[in-house]
Amino acid sequence: MTVAETAADRGSRVRIVEAAARLLREQGVRAVTTRAVSQAAGVQAPTIYRQFGDKDGLIDAVAEHVMATYVAAKSETAAGEGDDPVADLRAAWRAHIDFGLANPGLYALLTNPDRAERSPATATGIEVLRARVRRVAAAGRLRVDEDRAVAMIHAAGxxxxxxxxxxxxGQRDPDLAEAMFHTVAATLFTTAPATPDAEVATVAVTFATVLPGLPGLTDAERALMAEWLSRSLTHLRTAG
Incomplete structure (x- = not known):
């Protein structure tokens, strides 16, 4: 294959994915047919089969493309966030809800377990969420461990x-998304510990967050301290 042919293939692939994404966003999954996409992209149907294999392969590529674009935007936003990590997380939650409602067909595909578990962009999105949760933990405002917080926020969203x-x-509850965030936030975050156990849990979570970067410790010492912290948090959750 020549360089020119490779560039042409790349160009047609981009046109196909963008055309399919537009059809998916505007008309739903059923509109993404080989015929409709080939017409919208200005290519022959065999080009789609050659580059994507079948319709499922095309849908996978579209989902990955849109998710990657969205995650890249989230990453840029995260890099410029302010001094209140919970407020930043709330803004990211609102953006996530808006994205899902603006792209319902695509969102259903993205949250399909069969696709999500093999999607690099989805995995990157989880890591962006994890970084935001880590900022909350580092500020001493996380009641539970990071993994549980990430899982709860992801599931609730x-x-x-x-x-x-x-x-x-026209029948949607306009306050549902905000109410859901406040419910999750009340479980996960704190501004001031209300009880001694809550204070201990907050300190333990915060220390677990910064533990990997502490200087002067061996890997074995870090592992032992992480085990102690995990055991303490499990005890506090059970006792509570």
Missing amino acids: AGTVLALAGQPA
């Missing part, structure tokens, strides 16, 4: 989008 997207736009 996906559930909120799917619940709202399943309703006619």
Whole structure:
């Protein structure tokens, strides 16, 4: 294959993915047919089969493309966030809900477990969320360990989008997304520990966050301290 042919293939692939993404966003999954996409992209149907294999391969490529674009924008936003990590997380939550409701068909594809588990962009999105949660933990405002916080926020966000997207736009509760965030935030975050156990848990979570970067410790010492912290947090959760 010549350089010119490779460049041409890349160009047609981009046109196909963008055309399919536009059809998906505007008309839903059923509109993404080989015929419709080939017409919208200005290519022959065999080009789609050659580059993507079948319709499922094309849908996978579209989902990955849109998700990667969205995650890149989230990463840029995260790099310029302010002094209140919880407020920044709330703004990211709102943006996530808005993205899902603006792209309901695509969002359903992105949250399909079969696709999500093999999506690099989805994995990157989780890491962006994890970085935001880590900022909350480093500020001493996280009640639970990072993994649980990430899992709860991710699950609550996906559930909120799917619940709202399943309703006619005019019948949606406009306050549901905000209420869901406040419910999750009340469980995960704190501004001032209310009890001695809560204070201990907050300190333990914060220390676990900074532990990997502490100087002067061996790997074995870090592992032992991490085990102690994990055991203490498990005890506090059980006792509570």
